[in-house]
Amino acid sequence: MISDNHLDTSVDIAVIGGGLVGCAVARELAGYQLSVALIEARADIGDVTSKANTAILHTGFDATPESLESKLVRRGYELLGDYSIRAGIPIERTGALLVAWTDEELATLGKLAAKAVANGYELCELVDADEVYRREPHLGLGALGGLTVPDESIICSWTTALAYATEALDRGATLLLNHRVDSVERTGNATVLRTNSGDVRATWVINCAGHGADIIDRHFGFERFTVVPRRGELIVFDKLARSLVSSIVLPVPSSRGKGVLISPTIYGNVMLGPTADNIEDRTATGTTEAGLASLLDKGRALMPDLLDEEVTAVYAGLRAATEHDDYVTAIDAAQRYVLVGGIRSTGLTASMALAEYVAELLRGAGLQLIQRDDLPPTRRMPNVGEAFIRPYADSDRIAADAEYGKVVCFCERVTRGEIRDALESPIPPTDLDGLRRRTRALMGRCQGFYCGAEVEKLLRGASADIEVSS
Amino acid sequence: MTNRSTILVVGAGPAGLTAATELARTHQVVLFDRESAAGGIPRHSAHTGYGIRDLHRVMTGPNYARRLVERAREAGVDIRTESTVTGWAGDHSLVVTSPHGRVQWDADAVILATGARERPRSARLIAGDRPAGVLTTGQLQNMVHLHHRTPGKRAVVVGSELVSWSAVLTLREAGCDTVLMTTERSRPESYALFHHPARVLLSTPVSTATRVVRVIGRDALEAVEVEDVRAGSRRIVECDVLVLTADWIPDYELTALAGLDRDRGTRGPRVDMSLRTSRAGVFAVGNLIHPVDTADVCALDGRQVAGAVRSYLRDLGMGEHSSAAEGSASDSSAAEGSLPDSSLPDGAVIQAVAPLRWIAPSLIRAGDHAPARRRLLLWSDEFRLSPRLVATQDGREVGRLTIPWPAVPGRVLRAPWALLERANPAAGEVRVTLG
Ligand SMILES: Cc1cc2nc3c(=O)[nH]c(=O)nc-3n(C[C@H](O)[C@H](O)[C@H](O)COP(=O)(O)OP(=O)(O)OC[C@H]3O[C@@H](n4cnc5c(N)ncnc54)[C@H](O)[C@@H]3O)c2cc1C
Ligand SMILES: Cc1cc2nc3c(=O)[nH]c(=O)nc-3n(C[C@H](O)[C@H](O)[C@H](O)COP(=O)(O)OP(=O)(O)OC[C@H]3O[C@@H](n4cnc5c(N)ncnc54)[C@H](O)[C@@H]3O)c2cc1C
Numbered sequence: 050m051i052s053d054n055h056l057d058t059s060v061d062i063a064v065i066g067g068g069l070v071g072c073a074v075a076r077e078l079a080g081y082q083l084s085v086a087l088i089e090a091r092a093d094i095g096d097v098t099s100k101a102n103t104a105i106l107h108t109g110f111d112a113t114p115e116s117l118e119s120k121l122v123r124r125g126y127e128l129l130g131d132y133s134i135r136a137g138i139p140i141e142r143t144g145a146l147l148v149a150w151t152d153e154e155l156a157t158l159g160k161l162a163a164k165a166v167a168n169g170y171e172l173c174e175l176v177d178a179d180e181v182y183r184r185e186p187h188l189g190l191g192a193l194g195g196l197t198v199p200d201e202s203i204i205c206s207w208t209t210a211l212a213y214a215t216e217a218l219d220r221g222a223t224l225l226l227n228h229r230v231d232s233v234e235r236t237g238n239a240t241v242l243r244t245n246s247g248d249v250r251a252t253w254v255i256n257c258a259g260h261g262a263d264i265i266d267r268h269f270g271f272e273r274f275t276v277v278p279r280r281g282e283l284i285v286f287d288k289l290a291r292s293l294v295s296s297i298v299l300p301v302p303s304s305r306g307k308g309v310l311i312s313p314t315i316y317g318n319v320m321l322g323p324t325a326d327n328i329e330d331r332t333a334t335g336t337t338e339a340g341l342a343s344l345l346d347k348g349r350a351l352m353p354d355l356l357d358e359e360v361t362a363v364y365a366g367l368r369a370a371t372e373h374d375d376y377v378t379a380i381d382a383a384q385r386y387v388l389v390g391g392i393r394s395t396g397l398t399a400s401m402a403l404a405e406y407v408a409e410l411l412r413g414a415g416l417q418l419i420q421r422d423d424l425p426p427t428r429r430m431p432n433v434g435e436a437f438i439r440p441y442a443d444s445d446r447i448a449a450d451a452e453y454g455k456v457v458c459f460c461e462r463v464t465r466g467e468i469r470d471a472l473e474s475p476i477p478p479t480d481l482d483g484l485r486r487r488t489r490a491l492m493g494r495c496q497g498f499y500c501g502a503e504v505e506k507l508l509r510g511a512s513a514d515i516e517v518s519s
Numbered sequence: 520m521t522n523r524s525t526i527l528v529v530g531a532g533p534a535g536l537t538a539a540t541e542l543a544r545t546h547q548v549v550l551f552d553r554e555s556a557a558g559g560i561p562r563h564s565a566h567t568g569y570g571i572r573d574l575h576r577v578m579t580g581p582n583y584a585r586r587l588v589e590r591a592r593e594a595g596v597d598i599r600t601e602s603t604v605t606g607w608a609g610d611h612s613l614v615v616t617s618p619h620g621r622v623q624w625d626a627d628a629v630i631l632a633t634g635a636r637e638r639p640r641s642a643r644l645i646a647g648d649r650p651a652g653v654l655t656t657g658q659l660q661n662m663v664h665l666h667h668r669t670p671g672k673r674a675v676v677v678g679s680e681l682v683s684w685s686a687v688l689t690l691r692e693a694g695c696d697t698v699l700m701t702t703e704r705s706r707p708e709s710y711a712l713f714h715h716p717a718r719v720l721l722s723t724p725v726s727t728a729t730r731v732v733r734v735i736g737r738d739a740l741e742a743v744e745v746e747d748v749r750a751g752s753r754r755i756v757e758c759d760v761l762v763l764t765a766d767w768i769p770d771y772e773l774t775a776l777a778g779l780d781r782d783r784g785t786r787g788p789r790v791d792m793s794l795r796t797s798r799a800g801v802f803a804v805g806n807l808i809h810p811v812d813t814a815d816v817c818a819l820d821g822r823q824v825a826g827a828v829r830s831y832l833r834d835l836g837m838g839e840h841s842s843a844a845e846g847s848a849s850d851s852s853a854a855e856g857s858l859p860d861s862s863l864p865d866g867a868v869i870q871a872v873a874p875l876r877w878i879a880p881s882l883i884r885a886g887d888h889a890p891a892r893r894r895l896l897l898w899s900d901e902f903r904l905s906p907r908l909v910a911t912q913d914g915r916e917v918g919r920l921t922i923p924w925p926a927v928p929g930r931v932l933r934a935p936w937a938l939l940e941r942a943n944p945a946a947g948e949v950r951v952t953l954g
Binding site: 284285289332334335336337338340341345359360361362363364441442443444447448451452454455456459462481494495496497498499501502503505506 | 520553554601603605616617618619620621636637638639640641642644646647648649651654655657658661662665666668732733734737768772775
């Protein structure tokens with residue numbers, strides 16, 4: 050149930066933050082005999098870092114061995130890989146190719162191969178320059194060698210967050226959108242979360258607040274980490290560029306970070322990015338002239354042909370980095386409080402493993418987790434992936450319902466049927482950006498030149514109906 | 520399911536409608552458009568200024584569109600709206616999605632008339648926040664004329680071409696002031712002022728040599744940052760609407776999916792004087808091949824292509840009205856009876872040299888006659904009061920002209936065919952320079 054009631058809510062578990070991590074945790078815990086509320090400050094779930102990333106399902110081959118992140122990324126890869134099939138989350142196993150451009154990088158490849166093995170991933174293979182160009186013929190000149198990572202995959206992070214949250218609701222959780230937690234009060238055996246839309250009383254609180262996690266943590270009396278946003282800017286190229294690249298082309302990571310990659314996207318585009326700049330403003334998700342210019346420079350060297358194609362989107366996401374090199378997690382049994390913070394650049398992959406980990410922590414603190422035996426089946430999400438059949442191309446669906454034959458957004462071939470379905474879904478979009486994440490409407494090459502007004506009308510028509518009926 | 524027609528036309532704008540109308544007198548023609556109504560861009564271009572060269576009168580966009588659609592219907596064109604052509608199933612076969620289903624259409628000839636659009640903000644790489652309120656003219660006109668909505672109160676308009684002034688008028692009509700027009704060029708394209716002598720336009724502030732470098736406003740547009748490109752100085756201009764006009768790009772998806780040769784300047788398909796592409800039996804017309812000229816010129820492409828399509832069908836052994844009775848379903852195996860591409864004569868590519876950005880058509884094939892209206896279309900990035908054009912082939916001059924009208928950036932320069940009449944299709948690349 051979505052509740053925007055200003056009446057107070059009282060639950061066993063309150064999860065703060067409706068990003069990938071919070072949604073995964075709410076879904077997991079709603080599978081036990083517990084009442085769960087998912088509290089999100091914004092009007093939609095997955096509307097912050099979880100919507101602006103590179104959407105790679107990582108094998109974790111290059112994580113720091115023995116770290117919590119390494120363990121959870123590996124486990125998360127398996128869990129989300131399986132779940133994506135059940136929930137219909139689009140995923141493509143494109144594989145990745147690390148490319149060395151200097152002798153130093155070439156030497157590092159060998160070390161990375163060994164690191165992959167230490168991380169339990171044994172399928173990496175060193176390849177020579179000829180093989181690099183055989184696999185990726187459009188790469189710029191000067192590649193010296195490569196390392197393959199056959200299981201790196203691309204996935205839809207938007208559908209993933211929605212699938213988690215939808216299943217959490219199906220399992221009886223309450224979704225509190227537009228509820229920003231402003232302060233925290235401990236009273237006896239419960240915690241009262243004071244939000245801008247009323248109080249939420251909970252026995253346990255799980256802090257998955259992303260860029261706000263350190264602030265919430267301080268409300269519980271801790272002073273153990275500070276979030277330092279690390280901005281990543283990205284450029285997305287037209288679908289007609291898709292044939293230029295067959296796998297995720299990764300640079301060799303250095304002390305300065307993971308570097309700029311070129312990757313196919315699950316929607317059939319090609320992505321170039323991200324940059325990595327530490328900044329102060331936790332809400333500065335705009336792009337910068339310098340960032341875009343540096344990406345174009347990198348792109349020109351990596352794959353000159355790519356720059357000939359049209360750009361269809363530019364955006365930036367903020368990694369919630371901290372002063373620690375690992376995720377920052379902790380449980381405080383006395384205050385019945387769990388922290389899941391510092392989930393920087395692998396949180397999409399690790400999300401389900403993090404949820405499982407939270408359940409373990411709770412069990413360890415003595416909370417009885419009794420699996421429910423009346424769980425509804427996982428519903429299949431609408432497909433927005435390019436590698437799977439979409440309604441406009443599905444004769445049977447169009448025959449059964451002509452609305453799937455009415456293309457509204459031409460560039461992305463989104464039909465009226467899909468927009469209607471999104472508006473009628475358990476967690477409907479509240480704005481054009483939300484509609485885009487659910488259907489791909491308006492994310493194509495014309496950016497609304499042809500269909501912008503029509504799509505907006507469909508969205509507004511729906512909200513007008515809601516106003517009338519409530 | 521598979522259907523068949525002699526000729527398929529993609530895009531029911533002025534170019535596609537006119538081509539279909541001409542050909543329907545002699546052949547069976549099916550015309551697809553993905554919009555719910557035929558007519559193309561003029562449908563939502565409510566101002567006057569349409570139809571001069573093709574219908575010989577001046578009308579508003581919607582009236583012009585209506586007239587072209589009526590004529591097509593009368594000529595017997597089978598117009599299918601809400602029909603999006605999503606790709607190819609063969610050299611002359613298209614795949615179409617509509618509420619009636621997903622259907623393969625086989626034909627003997629295909630004409631692409633998919634038009635051009637303005638580059639959106641992303642393609643222009645304008646940095647900053649991503650609020651609503653950043654539009655192209657196409658979206659603005661749709662919003663105001665088809666959906667009767669108000670975009671905002673204070674607009675900044677990027678560009679000062681014909682279409683930019685038309686955006687200003689549309690904004691005005693919707694009760695929105697244009698507080699600034701910016702153009703990176705050093706002079707505003709004053710041509711438009713003569714065509715829209717309304718006072719509103721004369722009172723609109725225009726900043727030349729200026730570009731928008733940043734969008735400001737998290738949830739709603741608040742302002743833009745503009746840079747004086749010569750001095751490097753910057754200032755903030757408050758606005759709640761940003762209209763990005765011009766900067767045209769043809770809708771070349773089907774062209775690219777077919778693997779047709781493309782012109783690097785227009786980015787659309789490369790065509791010869793008869794509007795033939797690199798695939799025999801596939802033709803291209805309208806703003807797809809010259810982004811962008813006026814609607815009447817696009818319409819006249821439609822007339823030009825009709826002759827070429829007819830002669831192609833004649834060579835295939837298809838007499839006129841030969842397949843008009845065939846109508847509906849047939850099996851697809853019969854469809855691919857086309858000639859191989861080697862049936863197209865070789866030709867010489869015509870290369871526009873900077874400051875010329877492109878020339879269309881950009882190929883002369885053996886046996887080619889004059890282009891539509893005996894005019895070549897060019898795009899110049901620099902102003903010239905009396906442009907001198909020189910054509911050379913293999914270092915030798917083959918044509919030279921001084922044109923009595925100016926070359927204006929942002930507007931097509933039309934040059935007489937005499938410039939290239941003496942070029943030899945067998946003698947390699949022709950270079951056209953602007954003096
Ligand atoms: C450029 C970039 C590329 C990336 N690439 C990848 C990748 O390829 N693969 C991968 O696995 N990961 C990747 N990541 C990482 C991944 O996106 C993040 O780890 C993940 O999205 C984190 O999810 P989250 O739920 O912790 O945070 P968020 O998505 O930020 O969610 C936190 C939520 O908490 C809410 N919130 C905050 N404060 C409050 C409050 N006081 N009250 C109520 N709600 C509150 C926020 O509104 C927000 O919705 C990338 C990240 C970036 C920035
Ligand atoms: C704001 C504005 C103002 C203008 N003012 C004037 C003016 O005053 N006078 C003037 O003469 N000209 C004017 N023009 C220019 C004129 O509108 C164009 O030159 C003309 O419409 C181009 O015709 P076209 O047939 O090439 O393309 P379009 O009119 O763009 O038509 C192309 C059609 O193809 C369809 N299409 C594309 N791809 C597919 C597909 N895959 N499947 C199915 N259908 C598809 C589109 O839906 C569209 O309907 C203006 C243009 C604009 C944008």
